[in-house]
Every structure is written in C-alpha cells, then in structure tokens.
Amino acid sequence: MSKNKRKDYTPAQNIALTCQVSGVCPLCTEPLFHTKKGKSYKAYEIAHIYPLNPSPEEIELLKDEEKLSDDVNDEKNVIPLCESCHGKLDKFRTVEEYRLLVKLKKGLLERSYQELLWKQFGIESELISIIESLYELDITEIDNSVDIGYDPKTINDKTNQSISRPTVRKIRNNVTDYYSFIKSQIAILDKSNAEFSNLVSLQIKSFYTKQKQQKISQQAVFDNIVKWIQMKTKPQSKDGAEIITSFFIQNCEVFE
Template identity: 35%
Template structure:
C-alpha cells in the first residue's frame, strides 16, 4: 500500500441500509455475469453476493502498479462510488485476478449505474399529469384494423435526424413504434385536448423536462430512452412497457425527446 495515498483509508463496515442500496443499484443481478444474487431457502432469502471494492482497499504492490494513473471513483476507497455488489464467484475472481482491463470494465459499469441512479432521482421529482395515463390506456384497447388505417408511411419518418446510426437497435425500435402508433397517439391527444380532458402542451412540457434531466446525467441515447420509459411506467402504474415505449417514441418524433443531429 502507498502510505501517502490519501484515497486509501481504513475499511468501513457496510451497514444493512448500504448493503440494500448496493443490491438495489444492480437490480439484484450480478453486473458481470448476470446471476441473480438472492435465493429463497424456506422462508428466508440467502445472499449470493458480496460488496466489492472497485479500487482495492489494500492494494498489492502489483495492483498499485497496474492501476496507477487510472480514474478512481469517490473521495476515498470506502465511499459508495467505489463499491459494487457482485456475486461471490465474480468478486473472488476480480480480487484474485485483477487486470487493468477488468478494472476499467467494472469502473465503466459502476459509472453507468451511478448515472442511471441520478437520472432516476431527478425524474422521480418530475410529476406527470394523470391525463397521459388516458392515452396509455387507449393504446391497450386499439385494434389491428384501426392501426392499419392510421399507419404512417415509412418515408414520412424523420427519426434519422434525431438518432445516430450507432444506435441501430434503438433507431429501429423507435421507427417501428412511430410507424405503427404515431397517428393514433397524435389523434388521441388531439381529441382529448379538444374535449378539455387533457392539456397537451403541459404533457409535452413534462416529457421534455424529464428528457433534459436524463440528458444531464447520461450520454447514451439508448440509456436516456430506457430511463424515460421506466419513469413513464413508474408514473402510470399498471401500464405495459411497450405502451410506454410507444409514447416516448411519439415524443422523439414530435421533438420533445432528443435534439436534431448537428452536421
């Protein structure tokens, strides 16, 4: 251990609340192998995970050498930012076979989790008018015949101006939702707005604000899209993920979500 390294401090015991926070952060699955980290045994849930240090608390001379100059998270090695829940197998392997590449990979995963958490906290304070739930509910009732009548022609889409080619899967997903549901969602919003049941401008403003909050915490458009879908689903309990994806895709097309790509 480098005695003059102020990042390294005495090990701090993990409280039950902090343990739960780490498990919640990774949604109960090991971020390295995908294994579920709790198992039911009788009436109890057994832990199959441990809280790992990303940068070691007591690095060996070899670890100091291979990790020298690399980014470290948190003000010291015992902060939440430098720890992550891993299954026992992955934790053991990481501790015994740490390489620069494996360290940077775990660092990247943790930074992504921290960004997602910040975006979730930011959008959780963003209220969504109950009225948008009406639109989501209407999506669940739509029949195939109505969809066919309202389907957009593919060439009418402008998603390519908003989503770069590196996001191929996201681009295809949004284009598909817009192609099938855009006109239906647009007409539903218009009818409800004209009937005085919703205020479309208010709904659009809330979606835009949530997008800007996510954009502040995340760079990846795929992650931003997923965060907005999760936020919409959390605000409209009982709605399907697909319906929420269709609505967020509508707002990508109508300009509340994502900016036009600058050439």
C-alpha cells in the same frame, strides 16, 4: 505508507448496495443470500473496485485508469460480490477485471440516478388513458389520411449513430402506425383540459432535457424516457411507452 482501514458499512448501506445489484452477484449472478431452515443468511462481501490497499504492481497497473471516487471507501467504489468472486478478485485484479467492475458500477449508479428522476418528474395522468386505448386499437382502422407532416427522413435526421438501427426502425414504424391516432386523442383531451397538450409537452421536454444534460447516447435517452413513462403510467407492456415516446420524437419534444 499507512494502510487504509476497511470501512464497516451500516445495515442501511448494505441494503442499498445489495438492492443496487438486485440481490445477485453482478459477476456470476449467484444470489447474495442463501436460505437455511427458513432463515436468510448473507453470502456476499463488499468488494472495493479500486483496491483498498493496492500493491505496488496494482498501483502501476491501474495508474491511468478511471477512478469512481478519490475515497476508496466511498460507496461509489464498492460493490457487493459473492465470496467466491471477491476472493478471486482480491488475489490480483487485471485491467480487464477492473474496467468491467467500473463499467458495471457506473451502470448501477446511472440506474439509481434514473430512479430518482422518475420520482422528481411527474407526467399528466390523462396520458394513461391514451396508452390504454392503444391496446384496444385495430391499427388497420386508423385513419392515416390526416397530414402529420411525416417523412421517414425526419426521424433519420433527428437520430445519430449512438442509437441502434433497430430502435430507429421501431420509432419510424410506431410513428407511421400511431401518430395520427395519438394526435387525435390529445385533441379530445384538450377539449376538457385546454392545457393538457401544453403540460404533457413541457413535461416530456423537461425530462428529455435532463437526459440530454448527461451527455449520454441517444439509445440511453430513448430507453430512459421509455422506462420513465412506463413507471409513471404502468402500461400493459413496454410497447405502450415506446409508442408514446416515438410520438414525442416525431413531435419534436425529444431529439429536436
């Protein structure tokens, strides 16, 4: 059987791959570059997740395992590792080591995909003013007498076992504390821009639908929407994005 030839990845591919792991070895967190006399030097190697040329033992060991690509040199099947971790892996990889690398790489690919979505999906800039107002708000002064049709069971009915109980509790508390205020702020913006509420509703719904198509957990959907809103609106902390996401869960744009 002819052997696969190791691919020489371009400088651009090397940059993309090392950026994907944030410049550290995903197994031991050692930096992939070291500095000497003011200059940076490479301290990593591009490792194949499924072996480039597996031994008969490795072929048997991994025969029923998931492959990230049919092409072993595909960027989906490689990951930068520090020289030490790569050396240990090349001696002989166990099923557990292989599964860990597959899981790590799938997470990295998902994050890259989400970053692409953040660029593709816009959000109304006026939403920034609502989020900023949350940080100046004394929730003890919020008028919660407005009927929002809120029942704790509503959130429970919209969520399933794939989202953590602490996250469900956080969503419920955010809705209880902030829903009326956000609703009133949206109504104010609608007076100057009659389509604001419709536009932002459609934008949130569209991004949620894109997440739903991936058939990922509700926890991942919630986290991804929070990160998207956070990237687009730059709030003082993640809390602001979580509160807005919770609002749209109650409002049925997310988790119908």
